[in-house]
Amino acid sequence: MKLRTLEELPGLVEGKKVVLANGCFDILHVGHLRYLEGARALGDTLVVALNSDRSVRAIKEPGRPILNENERVALVSALGCVDHVVVFDEPDVSRVIDVLRPAVHAKGTDYTEETVPERNKVLAYGGSVRITGDPKDHSTRDVIQSILQKQKR
16 A cells, blocks of 8 residues: 555655545546546655545535545555655645655646646746646546436335
């Protein structure tokens, strides 16, 4: 497994062009994969910051996450494009950025470079913000709705 603590990450990635991607990754789908593969192509090593169960409950609709954080860590860790995974408890990834100071903070196509919430924090130390992945045609919410619709038939 690729799970690391936030405190050990800086030493593990020293001297590399670090790309940080983050999200809940609840019910892993092809949109997640394309986002992470695109992020990995932007640097030497990809760190994925994954929202803890508590963090997901604070920012998503009731009943989420579907998969617990240990299962989500295992799934994201299994992807070849991912080098390290760290779990964070806060509602956003600011603390991870403060500690890791990635060269690139990658977000999916549901953002623009101007709308990434942590943009100013990353730009302030000389990092960059990049958008990766395919168009936002995939979401966990849509996967859940599709399953529910098929159950009604």
